[in-house]
Amino acid sequence: MTTPLDAFDGAFSLSDPVIETDQSAKTQTSETLRLFKEMLLMIVSEILSHEADPLLNTPYNQFPHRQPGNLSVVCPSYPEPHVNMEHGWQKTPPQFHHFNQKQEMLDGNHHNGKYAKNSDPGDISLFEGKSLMPLNSAYKEYLRNVPKAHWQEKSTCSHLNALNKQDQKKFKNMDITGIVNLQCSHVFIKASVDLQFGERFFIHQLKLNRLKHAHFRFANVDYALTLALQQHCHLDSLDNKFITSCNHLVSYDIACAYWVHVMERFEIKFPDLVPAVKKIHWLIPAVHMFNHKDNCIYIHAAAYTPLAGHFHSEMAEHYWAECNQLGPQT
Template sequence: MLQLTSKCATYDYYRAIEKLANNTGVDVPPSKYRSLLRMGIQWRHLKLMKRGGRGHDETGVKGTKDGELAVVCPSCPHPGINLPVGWESAPDGMKFLYFVFLCMDANFRLKNQLVSNYSADPGLGTGLAYMIKREPLEEYVKSRIKDLDEESTKGCGLQAVEQAHTRFNKGLRYTGISAVSCGRSEMVMPCSIGNLKKGEKYANMDYGFGRVLQFLFVLWVLISYDAACHWFVNLYQRIREHWPEDIKPKEGVSIEPLIPKLHDAGHKKTKNHEQFSFNLFKGVGLTDGECPERIWA
């Protein structure tokens, strides 16, 4: 709770306890800092399982499904929970009520240094809440390593896409993360956060977006992404030819790309660029699509 409310680092917390025990510095007790780190990680993991109700399931922790421990977004449409019967046959003028608003972005401030390794320090619950499982993500990204799709983004005017292959990565295991959040309540979606090896590549963003689609059971998805005007061009082709079956969208799902309002001004306008504007898309109201920026902040 202290870490949550005061943003206090574990090291500072331990140093405070150490000083309270012996502030002279003469007879310093043996360091238990690394033990405290391990206990903190284990405690959070157990709390996550407890709050997810895994103790009431006969399959226990091992039976936990991907994304099952993530908090479900209350403002997203969920058939059988907060949608009326027959929502799928709503007239065109009322379909906006059942849109899923998603916002996708990358953050290059959240880096992971090349220290230790995965076999020595694996995650306890990776893939069970918000993070994407490491192995399938990296396997897919590696399979698309020769893709040159990103070259089509040259001239877009955004560094995120123009530096997709050249992002600084010296001494880093991951240069940042990608994430997908709800455009209404800014809640992070299940299995939506993925590691970026080197820049904001289509393969990374595709996989994160596809994983989120598996948790949605509606027909209309609006995706806000600062590089949507280029990312979306060959999206359906990539889905057909490259996406693994377990992340492909369900049949009948309509995907509409939009560019966040603040980022839209930074784009070099091309022909028909207005189709990506929040200001002109019917049913979005005053949604700005900038949720990830507020989450990063």
């Protein structure tokens, strides 16, 4: 089977005659794709089923700290209490906290956009926010409440100057201009969100007593980071201690701008995640680093970060080689 129509004919020959044979190829293809989506959800739900969790009485088989019904594939090497951490890890001396180190990477891709066009209104995700992408209605509501930019602050970093000069014409007639992934250092995606108008940041004047200045508003990237942190939302005291004490590295190619007001943004939008965000040390990928100023190198390079090892964080680019082949189809 080399085409969707071949797949449709094959499914028709193996099924009850419930599919009209006189349908057009366009209708047949649409129904076949919808059938595949439903089949994919059934397969993934069966493989990653959480319904059986209460039946597993041993502590090694229960994952009460994970989100119920989560259908994403969890990295087996990523440090996780109750799963792959040694007993007594909480007694690790501060100078050895890198033994429990979490390494994550943020990266955006503008080749995976989607043009605004008439499409099937029934062509929606069946995962309902239980996998890598957020629930669409919740994400749209979040973006709707983000204040619009009154002005856009220019950065002195040369890498961000290039970002500021993005040709907005390339985003014309597009309702999705790219995606942002957050993944671990073993290239397991933890969260992915759509972009609007690139990785631009929003700025607005906060009318709060403690925040009198304008600051960056990375609305989309903040949401991706939030989704990743919320994957362990059902936390007991042991989990909370792990999140707030372990060494947490997050790499982003424009981290020198992103991290400046990240605490203020999370205090406003996601205050429950502030303790976890406080523990993050922000890095810039090794190859991208040469596009930044020297000051960025000394602050955000893994080579100058104690206990970071050789975390070059360029693995974030691996997925784009495959994803870029899908971009022109949308």
